[in-house]
Each structure stands twice: as C-alpha cells, then as structure tokens.
Amino acid sequence: MDKRVTDADVALMGLKDGMTLMVGGFGLCGIPENLIAALARSGVKGLTCISNNAGVDDFGLGLLLKSKQIKKMIASYVGENAEFERQMLSGELEVDLIPQGTLAERCRAGGSGIPAFFTPAGYGTEVAEGKETREFDGKMYVMERWLRADFALVKAWKGDTNGNLVFRHTARNFNPMMAMAGTITIAEVEHLVEPGAIDPDHVHTPGIFVHRIFQGKDYEKRIEQRTVRQRA
Amino acid sequence: MALDKNQIAKRIARELQDGYYVNLGIGIPTLVANHIPPDINVTLQSENGLLGMGPFPYEGEEDADLINAGKQTVTLLPGSAIFDSATSFAMIRAQKVNLTVLGAMEVADNGDIASWKIPGKMVKGMGGAMDLVASAQNIIVCMMHTNKHGDSKLLKKCSLPLTGVGCVKRIITDLGMFEVTPEGFKLTERAPGVSVEEIKSKTEGRLVVEGEVKEMVF
Secondary structure: OOOEOOOHHHHOOOOOOOOEEEEOOEOOEOOOHHHHHHHHHHOOOOEEEEOOOOOEOOEOOHHHHHOOOEEEEEEOOOOOOHHHHHHHHOOOOEEEEOOHHHHHHHHHHHOOOOOEEEEOOOOOOHHHOOOOEEEEOOEEEEEEEOOOEEEEEEEEEEEEOOOOEEOOHHHOOOHHHHHHOEEEEEEEEEEEEOOOOOOHHHOOEOHHHOOEEEEOOOOOOOOOEOOOEOOO | OOOOHHHHHHHHHOOOOOOOEEEEOOOHHHHHHHHOOOOOOOEEEEOOOEEEEEOOOEOOOOOOOOEOOOOEEOEEEEEEEEOOHHHHHHHHHOOOOOEEEEOOOEEEOOOOEEOOEEOOOEEOOOOOHHHHHHHOOOEEEEOOOEOOOOOEOEEOOOOOOOOEOOOOOEEEOOOEEEEEEOOEEEEEEEOOOOOHHHHHHOOOOOEEOOOOOOEOOO
16 A cells, blocks of 8 residues: 655644644654654644653754643653753643653553553652552562554654655664554655565564655754764 | 772773673763773663664764664674664563663662652653663662762662662762662772771761771772
C-alpha cells in the first residue's frame, strides 16, 4: 500500500487542538524536525506531548513550548530547556515526569496491546504514589499503564512507500516504540525509497505500524554537546 | 588533600572487572571511561541505545546521529550494537548490566538515594536513573562529600524526593570510600591526607570506622 504524502503539512491532516502526540527522539537526536516545524506553523494548541525530552529553547519541542502550543508534557528529562522549567515551576505547563525505561515500556505496551505491566523503577518514590504495587518473588514492583497517542510523529533514516522503516545509529531511541503506539503514525525519513529497496531482514519498524510517510528536507540535525578528542 | 574529580573517577575505575558491562552516568561517572585499565575488557552501555560506546570523535568526525545519554557526540567500536530505548531498559531491568555508576544529591545510610529534584527550585527529571537504581546488581555513587554550603550529603535520611530506596552499595566522595552496611556508612578508604576526624565531622549519617582505615593509593 502506498502511504506516501507530499510533505509535513499534508501529513498532519486531522491533527486537532487538544490531541495527544508522541514525538520520537532523544534530546535533539532523531527528532522529526519537519513535523515539529509544521506543527508550529499550524498553530494547533492544547497538545499533550509524550517525548523523552522537550528540546532546547529554540529547537525541537522547545519551539512549541515557546509558542504555548503544549498544555501537558510527559517526559523523563527536561534539563536542557530553561523555558520548560520556567513554565513548569510557574504552573503554566502541566508536567508528568516518569522514569525513562518506564516511558519506553509504556509506549511499547501501548503499541503491543498490553494495558499494564509491573516494573521496579520508582518503587518507594513519588513516582509510585497512587499506583498499585505488588511483590513478585520477594521484590516490589509498581504497576504502570500503557501509553497511546492520537498521532505518533517519528523520524527514520530510510523508509519505503509501504512504511517500512530503518533507523540510523542512536537516532533510533524512542522512535520504534512510538511508531507502534499511534492511532495515526507519521514517519518522516531522510531517504524515501520504493518497495524492495530495503532488505526485509533489515527493517526495524514493519510498515503495518506506519500510516503516512514522506521525505523530509533541510535537516539541521543539531548537536547538543559537541565533544571531540584531539588527534595524537 | 581531598580528591579531585579525575581522582574519584580513577579510584572507581579500579572497581571494574574484565568482562563487565557498565553504565556510566552524566558528570564524574563519565570520566571513569578515561581510566579503564588497559589489561581488561569493559563494555560501556549508554541507555539511549548503544552497547560498546567508543571515545569522543576526532574533530570533524562528529555525527549528530551518534550520541551518549549525556547528549555528547561519541563513536562506535568494532562489535558495537545499537537498539531502541525499550530494549536498552530491558537489559538494565533484567540485570545484564554489571555495574552502574551515577551521581547523587544525597545518599542515606540505609542506601536510599535522591538525585532528580529540588521541590520548587530545580526539576530536571530522573531520566534513566530510577530504572537503573531499581534494577542494578551493583551501584556505586560518586559525589562531593558536602554541598556548596558545606552540608553533608551522606545523611541519616534523605531530605529530597527519592530516586530509589535501599539500593546504593558503595559511595566514593572526595574524602573517602564507603560501603553501605546495616550499621551505616562503613569507611573503607580515606583520601590521601584526609583524617578520619574530618570525615566524621562532615558525615551526618551513621558512620562506622573499624580499626585503621587505609589511605587510597594512586
């Protein structure tokens, strides 16, 4: 099935105020740059965003925070974004901080038809408040529920028009689980190819999870912490 | 003399064993990678989805698609593996990672750790720390012994929101090395030139000192 759409603006058709989105990426690595820019252009607001981080002040999801399009953020680490911290401490932004592994597994569960699971992360901390806890084989665990989204926005390195995706290096991160958990999943790719151009053995995300796909453009791929070593 | 950050990292590196899979947190723990003894083979796990993390790239060879959990540019090594975040935390929860080294704001003498939030002031989030401390077989915390106001970070009870309960096994500070025992923090080594009395005066939690405590050798 040909799932290709022309660009990010067309891909977001049907995305409305108040919806819940998943946005792939770790820091600025592997974020759907084109889709985030299109969201900013669209002016859609009242969004709940599920993403490991919240970008930086002037890039990634930070762009949507600055324009106050996000009502609630579900993330694990937001240390890189001063505007985020300001909005959270002032109460303008609703925030649910959850352990990174729990976030990944809740997305995976949402995309796998598993409504809840038990994890040891956060037992005895405020993360476990109000949640069911249970002992298994002598250790305590916290029940966590699945996460699902109206739209999942992911970025892959390569994809075919059937929606099969291949990620590159650590830009994979949360993208595969989020792709599974969207009612509508949109993939933007650096290289859109015809069916057959990707070896089936090399597919990371099978096309069944992807509803719309397009070739992104003008990737900035900003580096947050450029660290290098000197040549001997 | 209290230890500097590199000496703390160097001392932790001596705890590594051949064949270990190790997760190093942000800050001082990252420096441990610079001191891995050349005669042992240690594989570094980065929770954003990389096993077999190499050193920083040479200038001009940075790749935006290849970072560690601190968002720093890194490299791959022959035999490295890449995976998604769910798989990464599967290996952490299932205790495939042998040692976790991380920083903290406070540690209590029962092994509780606080590292992610100062209510009303600083909220960065826990990242992967809660998953790591809840599951790791062996956790070493490294931090300064006191905060910038001179208050002890080794406490009877943590005052900040917890990251994990009863999980810390060992602590290395600029003043010494400690094991968490049922009786409290057991001082096992002290920094060169730092007296037991100084450590006692800067430790709020229960401190156990047995016999002569040897100095760290570098």
